[in-house]
Amino acid sequence: MEQRRDNQVESGAPPRLPRRTTDPRDRAAILVEPDPVGIGHSLTLAGVPETASILRRRLASLASLPPRSTELLQCLASELFNNAITHSLSGAEGGEVVVTLHRLRGRVQVRVTDQGPRTEGAASPHVRPLAPDRVGGRGLRLVALQSDRWGTLHEDGRTTVWFELDRPGAPTARHPSAPGAAEARGTIRGAGTSEATRTAGPVGAAPPGPASPASDSGGGR
Numbered sequence: 001m002e003q004r005r006d007n008q009v010e011s012g013a014p015p016r017l018p019r020r021t022t023d024p025r026d027r028a029a030i031l032v033e034p035d036p037v038g039i040g041h042s043l044t045l046a047g048v049p050e051t052a053s054i055l056r057r058r059l060a061s062l063a064s065l066p067p068r069s070t071e072l073l074q075c076l077a078s079e080l081f082n083n084a085i086t087h088s089l090s091g092a093e094g095g096e097v098v099v100t101l102h103r104l105r106g107r108v109q110v111r112v113t114d115q116g117p118r119t120e121g122a123a124s125p126h127v128r129p130l131a132p133d134r135v136g137g138r139g140l141r142l143v144a145l146q147s148d149r150w151g152t153l154h155e156d157g158r159t160t161v162w163f164e165l166d167r168p169g170a171p172t173a174r175h176p177s178a179p180g181a182a183e184a185r186g187t188i189r190g191a192g193t194s195e196a197t198r199t200a201g202p203v204g205a206a207p208p209g210p211a212s213p214a215s216d217s218g219g220g221r
Contacts, residue, residue, distance in 0.1 A: 016046035018054055021098050029102040029109055040102040040109075047085040047095035047115075052078050055099055062101050063108050066168055073110060073165055076147060079139035080112035080161050083125070083221040088114035088159065106170040107148065111162035125152055125161055125221045140221040161221075 021042035029040060041062045045051045056074040063070050077099065085091035098113040127141045140161070143150050147163035154160075 015048045015050040018043040018045045018051065018058065020044075021100070023098075026098045026100055026111075026113055029104060029111075040100045042098060042100040045081070045097050045099060047090035047092070047097050049082070049085065052081055055081055059099075059101060059110070062103075064103060065108060065165070069165055069168060072146060073108065076143050076163055076165075077110050077112065079142055080110075080163075083139050083161070084112055084114035087118070087125075087221055089116050089118055090114040092118070104164070107164045107166045109162060109164045111153075111160050113158050113160040116157045116159060124154065125159065 021044045023042075024039070026042050026044075043055070043058060045055055056078060059074055059077055060070050063073055065073060081097055081099065084097045085095065089095055090097045095115055097115075100111045100113075102109040102111075125140055127144050143161070143163050148166045150161070150163035152159065152161050
């Protein structure tokens with residue numbers, strides 16, 4: 001993979017430009033409560049680091065948030081994008097990442113979908129224990145600590161990590177996954193034919209489920 005990126009730099013070929021995503025699975029919001037919502041703004045980006053700056057600019061123009069909230073949204077989305085190209089098939093040659101933004105009632109949701117794990121049986125994305133001597137591994141922890149709610153979804157071999165930021169001063173309904181709320185098991189609904197059941201835990205907790213081991217082995221991000 002490093003050789004591929006080196007060749008790309010040497011050739012001077014620019015990364016593929018983002019394109020509008022049309023798959024309804026990617027354009028649907030992930031909802032933990034009933035909320036009438038239309039399709040979101042969705043982009044398909046080349047799985048290379050150079051497209052992260054394009055992603056940040058697009059998100060800033062779509063989010064309709066105050067400057068500080070916009071910066072936080074850009075930061076968290078960049079972390080998930082970098083995780084996707086580092087840990088999944090999206091970072092292989094020709095790989096892509098789908099990023100979707102929804103302006104929901106009182107909040108903004110961002111979902112980042114990769115093309116699935118590189119190795120069969122790899123763990124679901126989860127927050128790894130802190131290790132001062134380890135390089136990396138803090139991206140998902142940052143999302144868990146800084147977002148108002150977050151989670152994972154597995155569908156058709158792909159992995160989606162999503163998060164939400166509440167709009168400052170906007171009244172929001174009590175979400176099952178909101179910080180301080182009691183843990184509640186519910187169905188997180190997206191488009192398509194599949195549904196993923198998750199326990200919506202407090203911020204900072206690893207997203208539980210059958211594919212989320214407690215150990216610190218492959219898949220932590």
